[in-house]
Structure formats: structure tokens, C-alpha cells
Amino acid sequence: MPDIQWEAPYCGEGNACYRIGVDGDGNSYIAVAGQEDRPLTDSRAALQALIRDIKAGRADHLLD
16 A cells, blocks of 8 residues: 555535545545545546535535
């Protein structure tokens, strides 16, 4: 497992909390808070777009 620097959790109302992280090579990760040992990985741009949509309420179906 790479050394990932995790940001503070993002928690929506009544939903699970998510965390975003970056490793030393610039790869981005997203994980459910508390399950950082099983992150999803994708390009930084793709994960940023996903998080923007979640925060804007356009991806609420992903949080259920």
C-alpha cells in the first residue's frame, strides 16, 4: 500500500463520510472514512470531478 496523505473526511447529511488522498507519486485515492485500507484509485482529475459532483448534490445516488 502506498503512503497516502488523507484529507479530512467529507460527510454529507445522513450519508457515509469519504476521504480523498494523494500519494507521493501524485496518484489520487478516495475511500469511505474508516476503510482507507481499501481505497478506489483513478486520475486526480476524475476524482476531483466526482467529489465536486457529490458536494454539489448531483451525485447523491452514489452516497446511498
